[in-house]
Amino acid sequence: MAKRIVVDPITRIEGHLRIDCEIDNGRVTKAWSSGQMWRGIELILQGRDPREAWLFTQRICGVCTTVHAIASVRAVENALSLEVPLNAQYIRNMIIGAHGIFDHIVHFYHLSALDWVDIVSSLKGSPKGAAALGQQLSPWPRNSEQEIRAVQEKLKSFVGTGQLGIFASGYWGHPAMKLSPDVNLLAATHYFQALEYQRKINKVVAILGSKTPHIQNLAVGGVANPINPDSQSTLTIERLFYIKTLIDEIGDFIKNVYMVDVAAIGAFYAEWTQYGAGVTNYLSVPDMPLDTKGTAFDLPGGYIGDGKVGSFKPITGFNDDFFKQGVKEGIKHSWYKGDWDRHPWEEDTVPQHTDFQDNGKYSWVKSPTFNGKPAQVGPLANVLCMYAAGHAPTKTYTDILLATVSKLAGAKVGIAALHSTIGRHAARAVRCAVLHDSLLGQWQSLMDNIGRGDYATFNAPVFPKGEQRGVGFHEAPRGVLSHWVVIQDGKIKNYQCVVPSTWNAGPRNNKDEPGPYEASLLGNPVADPEKPLEVLRTVHSFDPCLACAIHLLDPESREIVTVRTMV
Amino acid sequence: MALNILVLGVGNVLLADEGAGVRAVEQLQHRYVFPPQVELIDGGTMGLDLLGYLDDKSHLFILDAILSTEPPGSVVIKKLLDPPAYFRQKISPHQIGISELLAVAAMQDCLPPSITLFGIVPLDLSTGIEMSSEVNSAVAGVVSAVVKELGLLGVEVASAIR
Numbered sequence: 001m002a003k004r005i006v007v008d009p010i011t012r013i014e015g016h017l018r019i020d021c022e023i024d025n026g027r028v029t030k031a032w033s034s035g036q037m038w039r040g041i042e043l044i045l046q047g048r049d050p051r052e053a054w055l056f057t058q059r060i061c062g063v064c065t066t067v068h069a070i071a072s073v074r075a076v077e078n079a080l081s082l083e084v085p086l087n088a089q090y091i092r093n094m095i096i097g098a099h100g101i102f103d104h105i106v107h108f109y110h111l112s113a114l115d116w117v118d119i120v121s122s123l124k125g126s127p128k129g130a131a132a133l134g135q136q137l138s139p140w141p142r143n144s145e146q147e148i149r150a151v152q153e154k155l156k157s158f159v160g161t162g163q164l165g166i167f168a169s170g171y172w173g174h175p176a177m178k179l180s181p182d183v184n185l186l187a188a189t190h191y192f193q194a195l196e197y198q199r200k201i202n203k204v205v206a207i208l209g210s211k212t213p214h215i216q217n218l219a220v221g222g223v224a225n226p227i228n229p230d231s232q233s234t235l236t237i238e239r240l241f242y243i244k245t246l247i248d249e250i251g252d253f254i255k256n257v258y259m260v261d262v263a264a265i266g267a268f269y270a271e272w273t274q275y276g277a278g279v280t281n282y283l284s285v286p287d288m289p290l291d292t293k294g295t296a297f298d299l300p301g302g303y304i305g306d307g308k309v310g311s312f313k314p315i316t317g318f319n320d321d322f323f324k325q326g327v328k329e330g331i332k333h334s335w336y337k338g339d340w341d342r343h344p345w346e347e348d349t350v351p352q353h354t355d356f357q358d359n360g361k362y363s364w365v366k367s368p369t370f371n372g373k374p375a376q377v378g379p380l381a382n383v384l385c386m387y388a389a390g391h392a393p394t395k396t397y398t399d400i401l402l403a404t405v406s407k408l409a410g411a412k413v414g415i416a417a418l419h420s421t422i423g424r425h426a427a428r429a430v431r432c433a434v435l436h437d438s439l440l441g442q443w444q445s446l447m448d449n450i451g452r453g454d455y456a457t458f459n460a461p462v463f464p465k466g467e468q469r470g471v472g473f474h475e476a477p478r479g480v481l482s483h484w485v486v487i488q489d490g491k492i493k494n495y496q497c498v499v500p501s502t503w504n505a506g507p508r509n510n511k512d513e514p515g516p517y518e519a520s521l522l523g524n525p526v527a528d529p530e531k532p533l534e535v536l537r538t539v540h541s542f543d544p545c546l547a548c549a550i551h552l553l554d555p556e557s558r559e560i561v562t563v564r565t566m567v
Numbered sequence: 568m569a570l571n572i573l574v575l576g577v578g579n580v581l582l583a584d585e586g587a588g589v590r591a592v593e594q595l596q597h598r599y600v601f602p603p604q605v606e607l608i609d610g611g612t613m614g615l616d617l618l619g620y621l622d623d624k625s626h627l628f629i630l631d632a633i634l635s636t637e638p639p640g641s642v643v644i645k646k647l648l649d650p651p652a653y654f655r656q657k658i659s660p661h662q663i664g665i666s667e668l669l670a671v672a673a674m675q676d677c678l679p680p681s682i683t684l685f686g687i688v689p690l691d692l693s694t695g696i697e698m699s700s701e702v703n704s705a706v707a708g709v710v711s712a713v714v715k716e717l718g719l720l721g722v723e724v725a726s727a728i729r
Contacts, residue, residue, distance in 0.1 A: 041581055044696060059581050059611060106615060154674070195671060199618055206619070213613045213620075 002029060005529050007536070017505065017544055019517070020356075021535055023526050028535070031514070031521035033505045034356065035365035042349055045495040050076040050487050051220045051461065053495065057483065058214055060497070066099045066205065067476040068483070068497070069218050074294075075483040076220045078318055079470025080463070083292040085456040088222035090446035091208055091235075093288045093298070094243070095215065096474070097439030098204035101250060103477035103543075104379070104432040105201070105258060108425060109194035112540040115533060116265050117179060117187040119155065120172035125185030127152055134186050137264065137404075140256040142193060143186070151189045171533045176525075179268055187265075190257050197253045200246050204439075207239055222458035227450060237450075244443055251436050254429075262429040263401050266422045267408035276421030276538040278520025279374045280307030282381035283503070285315055285323065285482075287475040288438050290445075294318035298438050300389035301382065301475055303370065307419055312388035324471055327482065327498060329366040333507040336366070341510045344484035344496040345469050367509040368502055376516040377479025377503040378542060380418060380427035386434070387415070397433040401426055421520070424541040463490035476500055478543050504542050517542060568625045568680065570604050570720060574713060575617065576630040577610040577665060584639075584689030584702040588630035591685070591709045598710070599724040605717065614668050621672050626720065627679040629665060630709055633686030640701030642708045643686040683716065685709045 002024040022030040041060055045053055054072035058065040070092060077084060084092075127149040134143030171177070179187070208225065209215025217224045228234040266273070281304070288298035295317040302314040303322075315323045330341040337350040356362045369375070386394035398415065405413045405426075418427055466489065473482040478500035486494040506515035514522075517539060524534050576592030579585045589609050596607055606624075610617050621627065635643055647669075672678040687709060690699040698706070714724055 041694060044581060044694065056581065059579060065611065065613070110615075192674070195675060198615060202616055203619065205616075213608065213616050214611055 003529055005526075005532055005535070007532060007539075017539075019521070019535060019539060021521060021526070021532070023529055026525055026527065028521045028524045028526060031518045032358065032362060033365075033507060033515055033517040034363040035501075035505060036363075042495045042497065045492050048492050049490070050079070050463070050485060050492055053483075053485070053492060054218055054220070057497065064103075064476060064478075064481075065214050066095055066209070067474055067481055069215060070096065071472045071474045071476075071481045071483040071497070072485075073218050073220050074318065074472025074474065075470045075485045076461070076472070076487070077470070078294075078472055079468040079485055079487050080220075080461055082221055082461050083459055084289075084294075085222050085454075085459060086292060086449055087227060087446060087454060088457045089289050089292065090442050090449065091217070091223050091225055091457070093442040094439060094446070095205055095208050096287065097435045097442060098201050098208075098247075100435045100477045101254065101432055101439070102198050102201045102205070104428050104435075105194050105198050105254075107477070107543045108258065108262065108428060109191050110198075112425070112537075112543075113187060113191060113261075113265075115537045115540055116177070116269060117191075118172050118174075118177040118184050119188055121177065121179070121181045122184035122188040123152065123156060123181075125152070125181035125183075127185065129182040130186040130189070133182055134189075138256045138260045140252070140260075143189075148185060148189045151192050152185060154192070155188060171531050174531055174533050175527050176533050176537075179265075183264065183268065187261060190261055193253070193257065197250055201250045204243050204246050207243060208235075219458055221461045222456075225457055227455045227457060229450065240443070240447060247436070247439055247443060251440075254433050254436050259397070259401055259429050259433060260404060262425050263404035264408060266405045266413075266417075266426055269422060270409050270411075270413075272422040272537070273413070273417040273420045275524050275534075276424070276520045276541060277307070277419040278518075278522075279376045279514075279516040280419055281305050281370065281373050281375040282307075282384050283370050283375040283377050283480055284382040284385045285473045285475050285480050286317070288442065289318075298441060299382075299434070299475065300386050300391055301480075302385045302389065303375070304381070304384055304388060305373070309384055309388045309415070312385060314385075314389060318471075318473070323473065326371045327368060328372075329368045329496075329498065329502070330510040331366055332510045332512075333361055333363060334366045335361050335364050339510070341369070344471075344482070344498055345486055345494060347494070347496050349496075363505075363507040365502055365506050367506040367515060368498055369509055374506070374509055374513055374515055374519075375503060377500050378424065378427075379431040379477070379479070380424045381479060382475055383427040383430050383434075384415075384418065391434075393434045393437045394430065397430045401430055421524075421538045421541045428543070463487065465489055467493070479503060501542075501544055505544060517544075570626070570722070571624050572605045572626040572628065572717070572720070572722065573620055573624045573679070574605065574607045574628045574630065575610050575620070576608070577612065578632050579612050580696060581694060583691040583693055583695045584687070584698050585632050585692050586696075587632045587687040587689060587698060587702050587706050587709075588685075590698060591630045591687075591706045591713070594706060594710050595713060598727055599714065600727050601724055602722060605722060605724075612664075614664055615671065617668055618671060618675070618677070621668075621677050621679060623677075624679040626681045626683070628683050628685060628713060628716065630685045630713070631665060631687070632689045633684070635686065635688045637688050639688050639690035639699070640705045641688045642705050642712065643684070643688065644712060645684050645686070647682040647684055685712060 007019045018034045020032040054069040057068040057072045131145035226234040284301040286297035286301040337352040504516045576588040578588040
């Protein structure tokens with residue numbers, strides 16, 4: 001008989017992402033993804049000056065501050081047909097690259113690796129064995145027995161104090177945990193090292209974004225970083241060289257540790273290439289613009305239908321009608337008034353909350369579609385599209401990663417394996433390496449352009465009377481982000497953010513087709529309904545992004561996730 | 568360890584009272600001039616991004632909206648002796664908050680030795696940039712409390728001449 005489980009993260013105020021699954025014979029047979037929080041940020045923006053929208057939108061999110069800032073200025077620039085100086089594009093691109101690398105590393109190591117890596121088991125591992133394994137897999141100098149032993153001692157001291165600290169809540173000893181103690185220990189070591197490297201790459205964002213946790217350097221029309229090779233108070237050559245040092249250090253970590261760890265986990269959990277494909281329509285957008293108009297890009301994007309990489313259709317620029325006309329959002333199953341399917345410029349936001357209705361309304365998230373179909377967004381969509389577009393670095397890193405997996409698994413693993421839960425992690429690692437190459441390229445382009453004596457960073461916007469409409473899109477760490485603005489006489493008339501997790505976490509659409517989370521969970525095994533580790537694995541692989549707007553501190557310790565089982 | 572104080576305001580200013588900690592830092596910056604050993608940061612809703620700001624700090628003041636059984640508009644000041652609840656079961660980086668920041672700082676041996684929480688109990692967490700009047704008063708209370716606490720540490724602040 002089917003059993004229903006509810007995975008509901010109890011955050012500081014109320015749950016944000018709730019996943020309901022029906023489980024029959026140890027498999028998920030039905031799934032519902034429900035965003036549990038009302039956002040409505042768009043309403044705050046109505047009537048405001050479009051030049052300050054980005055300052056508000058970067059507060060939507062605790063991690064994605066930069067991405068909402070960038071999408072917002074691009075939307076207003078698009079509405080005004082405003083060109084952006086080359087230096088400003090390069091500086092923005094470097095922020096995009098550094099932020100993306102930071103985000104991918106933190107997501108893999110600190111938020112999802114522990115779905116696969118058993119920390120308690122790592123205490124039983126042998127530092128010598130883990131070091132030997134690490135040295136066999138990669139030339140990383142920090143796979144030494146000494147360093148691994150030190151990490152193990154540190155972990156033991158956490159356990160010794162009677163609590164596992166940050167590791168308190170994992171499903172340790174779960175039957176779906178399959179790595180040997182030595183592999184677990186090696187991964188735990190990299191977990192600690194990743195904490196150091198995420199700091200380094202985040203420094204790049206801080207320096208370019210003017211050294212505060214929220215970047216302050218953006219402007220509609222460019223960036224506010226004055227460039228003067230000789231002045232101490234501006235972006236100097238010395239600072240730019242420091243940034244280069246940080247970029248180089250993180251590159252070694254991505255290529256010798258992150259890529260290798262993901263390949264190893266993929267090989268040891270090969271059965272997870274069979275689960276979690278879900279919606280295989282993939283949407284991504286080009287990013288890292290290389291000209292002032294947004295018609296040439298370092299990283300391509302586009303659309304793939306039905307998982308057929310050969311069907312790839314590119315999105316070619318910020319004014320591409322294929323993208324502009326293709327996006328709609330529906331609310332048949334969302335807690336908003338009515339039942340429509342509209343273009344973002346035509347939407348309204350009128351909340352209408354009901355209870356959780358399995359066949360009716362059950363989520364605060366809307367249901368986006370691309371040309372009438374649900375689409376998956378994120379690193380997997382991006383990597384498949386870049387691969388299809390013949391992007392050389394993407395092809396190189398994808399091939400390296402798949403070759404490592406094949407070697408470890410002892411069987412040929414091809415690109416088809418990427419349509420899966422574990423494939424999303426693999427694609428994220430590939431994208432991280434691609435972003436790193438691109439970041440280096442942007443740094444060089446900025447240096448070259450400054451060398452040519454071009455110090456321009458800003459074109460002043462002019463707001464004409466009447467109505468203008470614009471879209472700003474950005475391939476954010478979680479996938480396609482788009483901000484849609486309607487400007488009337490210099491003020492914001494309408495504003496909609498279609499965020500990556502709306503694409504992926506959306507409920508059933510107006511044709512009752514499930515969204516990507518919902519579809520990806522179907523057929524997932526669940527060994528123990530009380531501890532649905534496998535459900536978390538698949539949902540985590542998307543890098544969900546719904547809990548971003550709330551930050552209340554709870555001085556008491558409380559559980560974050562409840563799992564309820566209902567018959 | 569030399570006196571080196573970080574006053575960290577956190578919260579989401581788009582959710583009314585949720586942004587109380589950030590608003591308190593803004594008021595401190597607006598009303599006073601601080602000596603160099605005091606750094607004030609609007610941390611927004613960031614988590615790990617704030618790690619770098621903790622380096623070499625002797626004291627950390629956290630200004631934040633808190634969950635509490637006290638009535639809305641209350642100010643709760645307490646020393647945090649142990650870093651509070653750690654990463655529990657997290658779904659996304661967006662749930663890395665102050666608790667996790669402190670846990671990671673502890674693991675990286677950069678946790679400031681003295682941590683004081685200046686908590687404000689919120690009333691209204693709906694979407695909007697205005698705070699409730701109760702929490703507005705509480706923010707003023709936190710501003711005075713921070714100045715007083717700095718005074719106890721021997722740090723004098725001057726009124727900003729505007």
